[in-house]
Amino acid sequence: MDCLFCKIISGEIPSNKVYEDEKIYAFKDIDPQAPVHILIIPKKHIDSLDEIDESDSELLSYILLKIKDLAKEFELDKGYRVVINTKEDGGQSVNHLHFHLLGKRSLQWPPG
Template identity: 70%
Template sequence: MDCLFCKIIAGEIPSNALYEDEKMYAFYDIDPQSPVHFLVIPKKHIASVDDLEEEDAQLVGEIFLKIKELAKKENLDNGYRVITNIGEDGGQTVPHLHFHVLGGRSLQWPPG
């Protein structure tokens, strides 16, 4: 499989790891958009939210609980944003489900 994130999980491409277990991997973004910017990805290859199956519900729930824990570890006590992009028009550039976690500054919407 020629998936960038699968290669990162396999250790074929280096990353700055934040967390890893048998189900997920978290690492810092190489082009951070805020003082804290990391990604959390399932180790199971799922292309996007549109490709989730019923059996993935528990995994996604566990990812969100880990996001909460990692945000606390990163001192994002004033808040943070979790983003996932779906498809080309949604801005998804890597076809592997991933959640961006951004914080460390005000992230008011719309940006400006």
């Protein structure tokens, strides 16, 4: 598979890892949009949010709980944003489901 994030998970491409376990991999974004900008990706390759099904519900719940833990670890007690970009018009640039955890600054709405 020629997936950038799968190559990061496997170690073929280096990253600034902040967390890893048997289900997910989290690392600092190389083009941060906030002082804290972490990408959280499932190790299972899923192209986008449009590709999930009922069998992924436990994994998605697990990811959200880990995002909460990462927010606490990175002291985002004043708030944070979690973003899932889906497909081209949604801003998805890598076809592997991923979650952006952004914080440590005031995040405006609408986002752009």
